[in-house]
Amino acid sequence: MLSNIRIVLVETFHPGNIGAVARAMKNMGLNQLWLVSPRAFPDDEATSRAAGAKDLLDQARCVDSLQEAIADCQLVIGTSARERTFNLPLMDAETAAKQVIQEAVSGEIAFVFGRETMGLNNAEMLTCNRHLFIDANPIYPVLNIAQAVQLVCYEIWKAAQAAQQPSFSTQEDAPYARHAEMALFYEHLERVLRRTSFIIPQHEGRVLDKLQRYFNRSRPEKTELGILRGILNAVEETLDREHPPQ
């Protein structure tokens, strides 16, 4: 799926940016890099910035025109920071990534990024099917090309993950204490709070309710509840030793 998605860089000036793009791509599972008339490539600076993603540079396709780079693509998405200039359907990165992940099952798709200084020109944008606009701080919307590619690749990766496992969950399956164990803990806690006069019979207040709310919200795991019970035991034993109950 991800192997059907390519990143196309048009007339990149700084070879270091090509390396940074390769690294950003590989971080997110993409490996098809196309270069349209880069000023300098291959180049040591590109290799250096690519770090462990040098394989993407080795496999990169260098071509003379954008047309060549996108010839076999069924969907071409041009990126531009000029919002609404082109009258193409405008998408944000998240929306584009989700659509692309659907379509990449059946065909080739290109994300096209322009020159560092001036992006893609009107003719180039016109060859695209969609206009990707990366939303950013309007007072400083200056994403460099590697950053822009990074964000797009990240959204593609996220969409690919979501497509593979619709119920993606960050929940851990910690062995939480059972309700009955919590009830025993609350009894124990109350006993200690009375013995230490934290709760005074004439002024019961709502402190136990508040403590119960806190501990229930926080959901101690079994081992954590064991520690809390151990602390209460230690307090009782210390008091027993020093001043046995009548």
Add this chain to the structure above:
Amino acid sequence: MLSNIRIVLVETFHPGNIGAVARAMKNMGLNQLWLVSPRAFPDDEATSRAAGAKDLLDQARCVDSLQEAIADCQLVIGTSARERTFNLPLMDAETAAKQVIQEAVSGEIAFVFGRETMGLNNAEMLTCNRHLFIDANPIYPVLNIAQAVQLVCYEIWKAAQAAQQPSFSTQEDAPYARHAEMALFYEHLERVLRRTSFIIPQHEGRVLDKLQRYFNRSRPEKTELGILRGILNAVEETLDREHPPQ
């Protein structure tokens, strides 16, 4: 809202990365940068990489410890590429950003990023409430620090934009305890645990770490922390009354 969210960099080695982080932050509307013992700062390389975000470098706060950088924060999110090592609640960047945007209405929040080579150490992660894990290609998950900050800031920006839509107004306003208050609580707790022999000098074990992990995860509100401190006081006073310390 965004002004209550800070990025904390711990012992950054390359000043260029500090500049790149500042740029990534400003792109996405963030401006609170804290530096814990950077190797070299201010530095020409940082300024150069920051480009138009030099103002963030000028305003950056340089401190000697992570504790200082997060003292007034109610939520501290540590980033680590070591998945599931720390037993903190694990979040992805999108989930973290959405929660943070809700909470930033009422208090200060920190995202903490570690050293280029080895990230945050265990003790540093233990002071955090949450563990942010940036999902990436498992065969090449090597995001550099500026890329990681970039992705997190991008998710924050997206969540902030979504939150400005009128329908989105479910905000929590629980006054959580501040980090510095939690630090005082841990000191107090340790004192009581030693006095009740729950912690024995010859067998320190990892119980304090486990307790810190539990309480950081559970995030007591100010009033709840007040109750917990009150319990510790009551235990100490009872012991004093019945068996004054020598």
